[in-house]
Amino acid sequence: MFIVSGSSSRDLAKELSLALDCPLIKASTTRFPDGECYTRIDAESLEDDVIIVQNTYPDGNLVEMFLLQDAVRGLGAKSITLVIPYFGYARQDRVFKPGEPTSAKIMAKHLDMDCDRVITIDIHKESVLDYFTCPHEDLKAAPVIADYFRDRRIDIVLSPDIGAAGRAKDVGDRLGVPHDHLQKTRLSGTEVRIAPAHFDCTGKRVLIVDDMISTGGTIVAAAFALREAGAASVSVACTHGVFVNNAIEKLTSSSLDAVLCCNTLENEVSNISVANLIADTIRRG
Numbered sequence: 001m002f003i004v005s006g007s008s009s010r011d012l013a014k015e016l017s018l019a020l021d022c023p024l025i026k027a028s029t030t031r032f033p034d035g036e037c038y039t040r041i042d043a044e045s046l047e048d049d050v051i052i053v054q055n056t057y058p059d060g061n062l063v064e065m066f067l068l069q070d071a072v073r074g075l076g077a078k079s080i081t082l083v084i085p086y087f088g089y090a091r092q093d094r095v096f097k098p099g100e101p102t103s104a105k106i107m108a109k110h111l112d113m114d115c116d117r118v119i120t121i122d123i124h125k126e127s128v129l130d131y132f133t134c135p136h137e138d139l140k141a142a143p144v145i146a147d148y149f150r151d152r153r154i155d156i157v158l159s160p161d162i163g164a165a166g167r168a169k170d171v172g173d174r175l176g177v178p179h180d181h182l183q184k185t186r187l188s189g190t191e192v193r194i195a196p197a198h199f200d201c202t203g204k205r206v207l208i209v210d211d212m213i214s215t216g217g218t219i220v221a222a223a224f225a226l227r228e229a230g231a232a233s234v235s236v237a238c239t240h241g242v243f244v245n246n247a248i249e250k251l252t253s254s255s256l257d258a259v260l261c262c263n264t265l266e267n268e269v270s271n272i273s274v275a276n277l278i279a280d281t282i283r284r285g
């Protein structure tokens with residue numbers, strides 16, 4: 001088995017190759033002066049099962065993935081598994097307004113053209129994977145997030161909304177602490193109250209979990225409200241730290257005590273590794 005590392009996921013691919021004890025093959029990816037992607041896999045042949053680790057976000061990484069699939073097949077791969085730590089475009093999983101594409105479907109369909117298995121982590125909508133014809137699996141980061149916080153003294157786990165309550169329950173149950181979701185209540189035309197739906201967080205060490213942080217707006221507002229309401233500390237952990245613009249600075253200079261994410265997107269706070277989670281799944285076959 002070979003691990004091919006795309007440019008989006010160098011550290012994760014390296015960890016995965018160590019966990020699975022199989023060779024790591026690097027793809028050298030550059031851009032032509034006009035911006036087009038050029039990639040070359042550093043191998044003469046790959047006549048075995050091949051795992052490509054690469055995100056499909058932002059757009060350049062998606063194109064790189066298509067090129068890697070073709071290059072790997074050209075080198076004789078017996079099977080191709082795509083490990084897509086962060087699957088881009090999963091939010092547009094249906095047509096919300098007439099005239100829109102189903103972006104997630106079209107991305108999946110194109111990736112599906114040359115692969116034998118797909119592994120994603122906390123994809124925004126699991127239904128997106130049904131667009132793949134090959135075997136597919138979405139892994140949950142809750143166990144590794146819970147492991148990270150096991151000795152960090154958390155009293156309650158919250159999700160930013162009721163829709164994500166399952167993730168807070170999963171992490172909370174693993175830590176042996178209660179969970180709840182945050183609820184926005186409009187107090188007046190200009191005032192909104194954000195508070196846990198059922199629990200009082202006064203004096204509590206709170207952990208908010210979410211699948212992704214993009215601008216950080218949701219979490220900054222929630223952390224501010226929780227500290228105002230008397231929480232002793234507020235930490236946040238998400239699976240995908242998308243962190244657009246200056247979101248990391250915004251979060252670290254807010255009322256939050258800790259900001260963590262998994263290494264599905266590699267950045268300065270991606271200290272929770274999903275490598276063993278992926279390795280266990282691949283070992284199981």
Ligand code: R5P
Pocket residue numbers: 160164210211212213214215216217218219
């Ligand atoms: C929403 O469905 C997601 O789970 C996140 O809560 C959302 O994307 C966060 O966005 P932002 O960081 O821009 O507030």
